[in-house]
Amino acid sequence: MKPLAKQTDNTETFLSVSYKASQPLDPDLYNLYEAVIVTNTKFYITGFNKLAELLFGLSETDYATATIGNTLPFKFKNTSPFKALLTIYKTGTWSGEITYKNNTGQQLNFYSTASLINSDSSIVISNKIIVEEENKNPLPIAHTTESLFGMFMENSQTGCWIYDENDCIVFSNEAYGNSFNISDNPTGKHLSEIWPKPFADQLIARNKIILKTGKADISEYTLAKKNGDIIHFVSNAFVFKTADGKRFIGGQAIDITDRKNTETQIEKMHERFTYAVNATSEAIWDLDLKTNEIYRSDAFYKISGYSKEQLASNLDWWFDKIHPDDKERVKKNFNQDLLAGKKNWSDEYRFQYADGTYRFISDKGFAIYEEDKPVRLIGAIRDITEQKQLEKQLINEQIKKQKLINQATIEAQEKERGMISAELHDNVNQLLMSARLHIGAAKNNEDQTELLDKASMYLLEAVEEIRGLSKRLNTSIVRSVGLEQSILDICRNMQQFSDITVDTAIDQNVVDKLTQEQQLVIFRITQEQSNNIIKYSRASAATISVTEKNNQCCLIISDNGIGFDKEKQKATGIGFINIFNRVDAYNGKVEIITYPDNGCTLNITIPYII
Numbered sequence: 338m339k340p341l342a343k344q345t346d347n348t349e350t351f352l353s354v355s356y357k358a359s360q361p362l363d364p365d366l367y368n369l370y371e372a373v374i375v376t377n378t379k380f381y382i383t384g385f386n387k388l389a390e391l392l393f394g395l396s397e398t399d400y401a402t403a404t405i406g407n408t409l410p411f412k413f414k415n416t417s418p419f420k421a422l423l424t425i426y427k428t429g430t431w432s433g434e435i436t437y438k439n440n441t442g443q444q445l446n447f448y449s450t451a452s453l454i455n456s457d458s459s460i461v462i463s464n465k466i467i468v469e470e471e472n473k474n475p476l477p478i479a480h481t482t483e484s485l486f487g488m489f490m491e492n493s494q495t496g497c498w499i500y501d502e503n504d505c506i507v508f509s510n511e512a513y514g515n516s517f518n519i520s521d522n523p524t525g526k527h528l529s530e531i532w533p534k535p536f537a538d539q540l541i542a543r544n545k546i547i548l549k550t551g552k553a554d555i556s557e558y559t560l561a562k563k564n565g566d567i568i569h570f571v572s573n574a575f576v577f578k579t580a581d582g583k584r585f586i587g588g589q590a591i592d593i594t595d596r597k598n599t600e601t602q603i604e605k606m607h608e609r610f611t612y613a614v615n616a617t618s619e620a621i622w623d624l625d626l627k628t629n630e631i632y633r634s635d636a637f638y639k640i641s642g643y644s645k646e647q648l649a650s651n652l653d654w655w656f657d658k659i660h661p662d663d664k665e666r667v668k669k670n671f672n673q674d675l676l677a678g679k680k681n682w683s684d685e686y687r688f689q690y691a692d693g694t695y696r697f698i699s700d701k702g703f704a705i706y707e708e709d710k711p712v713r714l715i716g717a718i719r720d721i722t723e724q725k726q727l728e729k730q731l732i733n734e735q736i737k738k739q740k741l742i743n744q745a746t747i748e749a750q751e752k753e754r755g756m757i758s759a760e761l762h763d764n765v766n767q768l769l770m771s772a773r774l775h776i777g778a779a780k781n782n783e784d785q786t787e788l789l790d791k792a793s794m795y796l797l798e799a800v801e802e803i804r805g806l807s808k809r810l811n812t813s814i815v816r817s818v819g820l821e822q823s824i825l826d827i828c829r830n831m832q833q834f835s836d837i838t839v840d841t842a843i844d845q846n847v848v849d850k851l852t853q854e855q856q857l858v859i860f861r862i863t864q865e866q867s868n869n870i871i872k873y874s875r876a877s878a879a880t881i882s883v884t885e886k887n888n889q890c891c892l893i894i895s896d897n898g899i900g901f902d903k904e905k906q907k908a909t910g911i912g913f914i915n916i917f918n919r920v921d922a923y924n925g926k927v928e929i930i931t932y933p934d935n936g937c938t939l940n941i942t943i944p945y946i947i
Contacts, residue, residue: 372447372464380405380422383459392466394440405462411435411449421451425460429453434467496570496590502548504528504541507585516570516592518562536560544586547576557593569597619717624652624702626675626711631655640720642691660687660695675711680704682714685721697725741914769796820848820856824881827867831879835871837896842882847890850945858919858943859883859892865912866894866939874898874937886942895938900931916941 372389376382382403385395393409405411406418413421414434424431432450439445447464454461496513500506506523514523519531529537539558547554553575560568574588620637624630629651638645648654659667663686674682682702687695702716779788815823821843828839848856863881870876876898884891913929916939920927925943 372466374405374409374462374464376405376460376462378458378460380460382408389464392439392445392464393437409437411437425451425453435464493589495592498588498590500528500544500586502584502586504544506531513590516568516590517560518564533561543574547574547586548584551576558590568592568594570594619719621717622702622715624714624716626713629653637718641688644691647691658689660689663687675704675714678706678709680706682716688718696720696722815857815860816853820851820860820883821845823860824863824883827863828881831867831871837870837876838878840878840880842880842884844884847883847885850885851890851943852946855890855923855943855946858923859890862892862916862919862939862941863894865916869912870894870896870898870937874900876936889942889944892941892943893938895936897936900933900935900937902933903929903931 372392373386374382374389374393374395375384382395382405385393389395395403395408403409411418412435414436416433421431421433430450430452432448435447435449437445437447446467448467449462449464451460451462453459493510494512496516497508497510498506498513499508505525505527507525509519509523513519523531528540531537532540536558543554543556553573555571555573557569557571560570562568570590570592572588572590574586576584576586578584620640621634622637623632631650631652633648637643656664656668667684667686670684671682680703682704683700685697685699688698689695697720699719699721700716701718702714704711705713705715773792776789776792779785779792782788818826824841824843828841831837831839851859867879870879874896876896879894879896882891882893884893917927920941920943923943923946925941928940929937930940931937
C-alpha cells in the first residue's frame with residue numbers, strides 16, 4: 338500500500354518541522370495522518386501504509402500470516418473485539434477507541450474506524466492517534482519526521498522545492514524534475530544553472546521580494562522546454578525559518594498547461610464567434626425555453642434601433658412587437674414545430690422597430706432537446722424589407738409586362754386582321770372585281786376571247802395574292818420548306834414589291850441546331866423586321882444573316898435606311914414589342930444599334946436548347 342500523504346493546512350509549518358529530524362517528534366503532528374491497516378474478514382493482515390508500519394512495527398512478513406489479535410494486541414474501550422466484529426458484519430462499519438502498547442512499552446491511544454470493502458471481503462481499519470493534554474511526551478521515533486517529509490514529497494504530483502537565500506536548490510522532489518525536464522539532480526545548483534537566464538532572473542527577483550517582505554507569492558509562469566514545448570504553471574512560494582534561524586523559500590508548482598490551452602481555444606472560438614457576428618448583418622439570439630429568457634447580440638440593437646434598456650429578456654416582449662396580422666400565425670407555427678420535435682424552425686413576419694415602423698424579418702432557429710423536450714433555441718434574424726420590396730417591385734413589373742404582352746397580342750391580332758382585311762380589300766377584291774367586269778363585258782362584245790383572257794389573268798393574280806397571304810399566316814411553312822427558304826421568300830418579296838436589295842448569309846449547321854419552335858421564332862422576327870424596314874426605313878439595301886456566336890444562334894438584320902434616335906424614339910412599337918417577347922420566351926437577348934441617317938441593325942442571340 339502507498340502511504341496516505343496529506344498536506345497540512347500550514348505548509349510552512351510542515352516544511353519547517355522537516356528540518357528537526359534529529360529531535361523528538363511532536364505528537365500533534367500525528368493528528369494530520371491515519372495509520373491504515375487492511376485485513377480479510379478473519380482479521381488476517383493483507384496491507385498497511387507507511388505510518389502503520391512505523392507505529393505498529395509491521396513488515397512484509399506480516400502479509401496474510403499475521404492477525405490483528407496475535408500481532409497487534411489492540412485493547413477495545415467499552416467493547417470487545419467479538420462485539421466490534423459483529424457490528425461490522427451487521428452494519429458494515431464500526432468506530433471507537435482502542436489502545437496499543439508498542440515495543441518500548443509506551444501506550445498509544447487511537448480513534449479507530451473499521452469498514453467492509455470489496456463486496457464485504459475485506460476490512461479497512463483507519464487509526465488516528467489521540468493526543469491528550471496530560472500526555473504530551475514526544476514519541477521515541479525521531480526518524481519519523483524525515484519519513485513523513487519524504488512520503489509527502491515523493492507522493493506529491495506537483496513539483497516541490499526549497500531554495501536557500503542564495504537562490505540555490507537544497508531540495509526538490511521527483512515531480513519537480515519531471516515537470517521541467519531536468520534530467521540531472523539539481524540539488525546544490527544555482528537557479529541560473531538550471532533555467533534559461535530570463536526565467537532564472539525572474540525567479541531570483543521574485544525570491545528577493547519574498548525574503549524582503551516575508552509575504553508568499555502566487556503567480557503564473559510560462560516556460561519553453563528544451564524540446565520547444567510551452568508549459569504553463571502556477572507557483573506558490575513562501576519563506577520560512579528553521580530552528581537555527583536560517584531562511585528558506587519553499588513552494589510548489591502546479592502544471593496548468595492543459596487548462597491554459599483550453600482557455601486559449603475557448604478564447605479563439607469566442608473571437609471567431611465575435612468576428613462572425615460582426616461580419617454578418619444577422620442578429621444572433623439564444624432562447625432558454627426553461628426560463629423563457631432570451632439573449633440577443635449587439636447586431637439586433639443596431640438594426641432595430643432599440644437600446645438594451647428598452648428590451649425585456651423574455652419571449653413575451655418579442656411577440657408583442659410582431660405585427661398583429663402575423664402574430665398568431667408565428668406563435669402557432671413556433672409551438673407546432675417544437676411540439677413536433679423539429680430541430681429547425683423558420684418564419685417571416687413583420688416586426689416593429691424602435692421608430693414605430695414595421696419591417697420584414699426572416700427568423701431562423703435551431704432547437705436543442707433533452708429527453709424529447711425542447712430546452713433551448715438558437716437562431717438569427719435578418720431584415721429582409723428591401724428584399725420584400727424588390728420582390729413586390731418585380732411582381733408589379735411582371736404584371737405590367739404581362740399586360741403589355743396581352744396588349745401587344747391583342748394589337749397584333751387586330752393588326753393581322755386589319756392586314757388580312759386590307760389585303761383582301763385592296764388586292765384580292767380589286768382583282769376579283771376586275772375579272773367580273775371583263776367577264777360581263779365579254780357577253781356583249783365581239784372580242785370575247787381577249788376579255789375572257791384578261792379576266793382569267795385577274796383571277797390567277799387573286800389566287801396568288803391569297804396564296805401569298807396564306808403563306809405569311811401559316812406557321813407550318815417553316816416546317817414545309819425550311820427556315821432558309823422561308824427567309825429567301827421574304828427577301829424576294831422585299832425586292833419585288835419594295836425594290837430593296839437583300840443579301841443573306843444563313844449557316845445551315847446553325848439552323849440544324851435549332852428546334853422547330855426556335856426556327857419559327859427566327860422566321861417571325863425576320864418577317865416582323867422586314868415589314869419595319871419596308872414601312873419606315875426608306876432603305877435601298879438590307880442584309881439578313883443566321884450564324885453562330887459564343888455557342889449561340891445569332892440573327893442579324895440590318896439596313897442602310899434613315900435609322901432613328903433611340904434616346905428620343907423608344908423601340909416600343911408593336912413590332913418591336915413582339916420581337917422582344919419572342920426572344921425573351923427563349924432566354925435570348927436583343928440589341929438595337931441605330932443612329933439618325935445611319936441605318937439600323939437588329940442583333941439577336943438565342944441559346945440552343947440541349
